[in-house]
Amino acid sequence: TQLLEQSPQFLSIQEGENLTVYCNSSSVFSSLQWYRQEPGEGPVLLVTVVTGGEVKKLKRLTFQFGDARKDSSLHITAAQPGDTGLYLCAGVKGAGGTSYGKLTFGQGTILTVHP
């Protein structure tokens, strides 16, 4: 059973377009993270959202945590070729020491932005 459903799996767009990636679950998470992974490298943390309804912005990237803390979205405005990569959402269930920081990942979204 996949705890975190991420969609779409693949996204191929032109430079300048906007896009949204979704991460959905039937489970409640204490926090949710978004990572970006480039070929041949490990994932790098972009943002963590912890409060239901929270919105965080990182330049052209906007991250939202659902009110019920079961889902999240990543919106990119005016995508650029440099945004190309694998985007992963990951949730943590339970707070602090009870979770040991165990991350449950979504399946990932491979984004390609064409010049």
Next chain:
Amino acid sequence: DTAVSQTPKYLVTQMGNDKSIKCEQNLGHDTMYWYKQDSKKFLKIMFSYNNKELIINETVPNRFSPKSPDKAHLNLHINSLELGDSAVYFCASRRSGAPYNEQFFGPGTRLTVL
């Protein structure tokens, strides 16, 4: 001054062999993890150590044995390698108690079993 390093970067081996992957972090973190990323890019946790103590042990074949000689190192030994073990293995670390549970990943080890 790499934060989380793994060796080797690539590992190609025959079925049935035994191999090890090493991980080192110089961030002063006390918790380290091993993840497996399959061909569809799905990343799944395997093990975690906190201060050399095993704290997460997912459903992984017992051919896989992690070892943490100290807080800065976490190695993964795999016995009797099978074709299905082919994947990219990532090591990660974090400081327990750090806000937001940020984990720092190594560059990965691509294991190919022939």
